[in-house]
Every structure is written in structure tokens, then in C-alpha cells.
Amino acid sequence: MDLLRFITAGSVDDGKSTLIGRLLYDSKSILADQLEAIERATKGRDDGTVDLALLTDGLRSEREQGITIDVAYRYFQTPARKFIIVDAPGHIQYTRNMVTGASNCQLAIVLVDARHGVVEQTRRHSLIASLLGIPHIVVAINKMDLVDYSQDVFSDICIQYAELAKKLNVNQVTYIPLSALNGDNVVDKSESMPWYDGPALLEHLESVEIDDNVNLEQARFPVQYVIRPQTTELHDYRGYAGKITSGQFRKGDAITVLPSGETSTIDAIEVAGRSPAETHYDEAFAPMSVVLHLANDVDISRGDLIVRTDSQPVVSQSVEAMLCWMDTKEFKVGNKYLLQVGTARTRCSVREIAYQLNVNTYEETEGVESLKLNDLAKVILRTAQPISFDPYRQNRATGGAILIDETSNVTVGALMLIGEA
Structure with a gap:
């Protein structure tokens, strides 16, 4: 049974938490004690309904304000597939939370309020989903019950978003009209919208193809730990532990160690802490830990990267990247940070802000000297040591990076690496 990790995003009050609650509730994925807890929390409501948003809005401040602040994760499964749901905040000041939550997702559900259509946060979240390389987008047009389940309203929003998707070069977009509050087209097909002949949301989540998202071409192995047991029987033992982030390795493969460029061949592949003689693994592939x-x-x-010699990444000290700034302190030309790619970490300085990206118009503004919280921009960094990476569009596993504040050790920026500057 495979696993689909997806994120819900959209503007404030579009119903993200309610949609997730409805998905869990109608698919019978809520534990009895969870259901009792939210029933107690909403006891005495005039309409007698249960507030399903409380299943994901777990912080006290979220309950008091009626909004999602932190990224919430929920797990459930059906006979067809396992799921990890990432519930991202809708407020603009929490855009950075959406970036961190979406970084490993294979699908994004972008909620649109049927009464309001495409708004600023729809554009912002769609842009981030595009930059992060999320291959599948579901445009869930929610609150259709408040527009009398109008097909014309649904069609108009589909046209609006299609223009947006064209600008972002997003190809795999699915449009689903639904009402999270009433359960229309969430788990079961709705009788209120006979004009819609597509799948319900859960049906689409169960059937969307995700196998093609695994990169099996570029073999990449970031070294996490060098194993050198000090025992008599294993005195010649030296192993390099880590997780294969993409591609596959076979016994006898010629490999290159980066950034040094030294070469060797794979003599054995050990799995699960047993000796090579016991396991006899001739090959291993992503995402195995070996x-x-x-x-x-x-x-x-x-911090070193082991790759197959016939499949080399970029090795450079001058890096071009798309940045989402995640700190209240401004990002400025000349600032110094720690740059981490996989297990490798080195100091870097900001050489240039090539342009800032407007999330509403997608226009590029040049001549910018600083960035503020949640700004998106193309930047050029100079590193103290060479770093090894692949362009993010080709390989998300080795094309993603973070910036770390040297004094506080706080992650302050998320990077999608483009190439050598």
C-alpha cells in the first residue's frame, strides 16, 4: 500500500480544517475518543452540528480565534492507500509555515471559496506549490451550497484558475466542486450537483498516480555517519551510513565522492544493521537507509555526497536559487548565513538579489536590496566551500536547501536551487 502526502492551502475561512475534518469523519477515520472530545467542545450549538475543524485546530489560540496558525498533520488510510494530511495556515503572515509543510508533498489541495473566487492567497499558495514542484494540484471549490450549487459559478472559477495555472506552467490540475460543511463531493458524490461528472475528492486522492514522482535516475547518497567499529573481527570494517535520497546503487557501481571528486566502487550494501554476508543486497534504491x-x-x-560516476550533479561555490524568506529580520545583500543542502553545511554570503517576485501579478522587480518576512525572490549566494546539488526542478531531494542564522541557529529561509550562478 503506497503513501500519498498532501497539503491543504487557501485563504482564511475557505474551510481547510473543516474539509479535513469532513474527510476524516465521513471516511470513518476518527477515533471514538476524538469524536467524543469535539462533540463535548461543540455541545449546545443552536444548529446541533459538530465543528469538524476542531479535529485539526489543536492549539488553544487556534480554537479561540477560529483560525489555523500552526501546520497540523493527520494520518489516515483507506483500503486503497495511506495518507498524510498537512493542514497549512491561510493567513499571509503564516505563509512560511505553508512552505515547510508543503516541501515533501506530492499533491496540493488549493481551496477556493465559491463566493469569492481566486484571491491573493490562492495566487500565493499556487505560486509556492509551483516553486516547490508539487506535481498534482486539486482546486477544491468549496462552499458550493452558498451559491446554490451553481454550475456557472464553478465554471467561472475554473476559467480564472486555468489562466493562473498557465502562468505558473502547472499542467496537472483537477477541479472539484464541493461543500465541506455538508459533505458534498468530499467522500461521496453529491446529488446536489448532477452536472458534475468527475470524482469525489477522496476517490481522486485514492486514484491519482504518484509513482512517477520518484527520481530513479540520479543516484544520490548524502553521508550521515561514518561507521568504524573497533572490534577484532571487524577491524577492516568501514561503512558510510545514510539514506538514498534518489536513484539506485548496485554492487560494483563506480562512484564519485563530492565535493572532493575521489572515486571508488561499491563493494557491498548493508541494510538493517546486519552484515553484508547475511543480507546479500546487490542493489538498493530511494528511499532506503543503507x-x-x-x-x-x-x-x-x-556532509559528503556519494553519486554514481555516470550521473554527476552541479558542484559550485556560486549558487542561484529561489528563496522564501521566513524571518522577521530583513534579508540583505552582504548578509552571512549557514547554507545546508542535505547533510552538508557551509557558510555563505548574499551576493545579489536578482529580483523579487510579486505573488499577485508574478512580476519580477529588480534592484531590490532587502527582503521581508514571506517575500519570494531569486537570489545568488557565494559559499565558503563547494556544494553539490541538482536543480530543484530535476531533483527535489538534492535541490532543496535552507538558510540558518549563525547566531540563533534558527532556520530563516527555504531555497529551491536553480543552478550555478
């Missing part, structure tokens, strides 16, 4: 043994001693440490 220990690689090489034919000869090579100077390797944490």
Missing part, C-alpha cells in the same frame, strides 16, 4: 562499503579507503565524512 550502509555503503567501498572497495578502497576514501576520505569521506558527514
Whole structure:
């Protein structure tokens, strides 16, 4: 049974938390004690309904304000598939939370209020989903019950979003009209919209193809730990532990260690802490955690990247990237940060802000000297040591990076690496 990780995003009060609650409730994925808790919390309501949003709005401040602040994760499964739901905040000041939540998602549900159509946050979240390379977008046009389940309203919003998707070069977009409050087209097809002949939301989530999202071409292995047991029987043992982030490795493959450029071949592949003689693994692939043994001693440490020699990434000290700034302190030309790509970490300085991206018009503004919280921009960084990476569009696993404040050790920026500057 495979796993689909998806995020819900949209403007404030579009009904993201209610949609997730309805999805869990109607698919019978709520534990009895959870249901009792939200029934107690909403006891005495005039309409006698249960507030399903309370299933995801877990913080006290979220309950008091009636909004989602933090990213919430929920897990459920059906006979067809396992799911991880990421509920992202809708307020503009929490856009950075959406970036962190969406970074590993394979699908994004962008909610649109049927009464309001495409708004600023719809554009912002769609842009972020596009930059993060999320391959599947579902435009869930919610609150159709408040527009009398009008087909014309649904069609107009589809046309609005299609223009947006064209600008962002997003190809795989699915449009679903629904009412999270009433359950229309969430788990079961709605009788109120006979004009809609597509799938309900859960049906689409169960059937969307996700196997093509695994990169099996570019073999990448960031070294997390060097294993060197000090025992008599294993005195010649040296292994390099980590997780294969993409591609596959086979015994006998010629490999290159980056950024040093040293070469060797894979002598053995160890899995689950057992000796190679017990496992006899001849190959391993993403996302397996393994220990690689090489034919000869090579100077390797944490942060190095092992790749197949016939599939090389970019190695450079000058990097071009798209940045989402996530700190209240301004990002300025000349500032210095720690840059982390996979397990590798090095100091870097901001050489240039090529342009700032307007989230409403998608226009590029040049000549910008600083960025504020939640700003998006194309930047150029200079690193103290060479870093190894792939363009984010080709390989999300080795094309994503973060900026870390040197003094506070706080993550202050999310990067989608483009290439050598």
C-alpha cells in the first residue's frame, strides 16, 4: 500500500480544517475518543452540528480565534492507500509555515471559496506549490451550497484558475466542486450537483498516480555517519551510513565522492544493521537507509555526497536559487548565513538579489536590496566551500536547501536551487 502526502492551502475561512475534518469523519477515520472530545467542545450549538475543524485546530489560540496558525498533520488510510494530511495556515503572515509543510508533498489541495473566487492567497499558495514542484494540484471549490450549487459559478472559477495555472506552467490540475460543511463531493458524490461528472475528492486522492514522482535516475547518497567499529573481527570494517535520497546503487557501481571528486566502487550494501554476508543486497534504491562499503579507503565524512560516476550533479561555490524568506529580520545583500543542502553545511554570503517576485501579478522587480518576512525572490549566494546539488526542478531531494542564522541557529529561509550562478 503506497503513501500519498498532501497539503491543504487557501485563504482564511475557505474551510481547510473543516474539509479535513469532513474527510476524516465521513471516511470513518476518527477515533471514538476524538469524536467524543469535539462533540463535548461543540455541545449546545443552536444548529446541533459538530465543528469538524476542531479535529485539526489543536492549539488553544487556534480554537479561540477560529483560525489555523500552526501546520497540523493527520494520518489516515483507506483500503486503497495511506495518507498524510498537512493542514497549512491561510493567513499571509503564516505563509512560511505553508512552505515547510508543503516541501515533501506530492499533491496540493488549493481551496477556493465559491463566493469569492481566486484571491491573493490562492495566487500565493499556487505560486509556492509551483516553486516547490508539487506535481498534482486539486482546486477544491468549496462552499458550493452558498451559491446554490451553481454550475456557472464553478465554471467561472475554473476559467480564472486555468489562466493562473498557465502562468505558473502547472499542467496537472483537477477541479472539484464541493461543500465541506455538508459533505458534498468530499467522500461521496453529491446529488446536489448532477452536472458534475468527475470524482469525489477522496476517490481522486485514492486514484491519482504518484509513482512517477520518484527520481530513479540520479543516484544520490548524502553521508550521515561514518561507521568504524573497533572490534577484532571487524577491524577492516568501514561503512558510510545514510539514506538514498534518489536513484539506485548496485554492487560494483563506480562512484564519485563530492565535493572532493575521489572515486571508488561499491563493494557491498548493508541494510538493517546486519552484515553484508547475511543480507546479500546487490542493489538498493530511494528511499532506503543503507550502509555503503567501498572497495578502497576514501576520505569521506558527514556532509559528503556519494553519486554514481555516470550521473554527476552541479558542484559550485556560486549558487542561484529561489528563496522564501521566513524571518522577521530583513534579508540583505552582504548578509552571512549557514547554507545546508542535505547533510552538508557551509557558510555563505548574499551576493545579489536578482529580483523579487510579486505573488499577485508574478512580476519580477529588480534592484531590490532587502527582503521581508514571506517575500519570494531569486537570489545568488557565494559559499565558503563547494556544494553539490541538482536543480530543484530535476531533483527535489538534492535541490532543496535552507538558510540558518549563525547566531540563533534558527532556520530563516527555504531555497529551491536553480543552478550555478
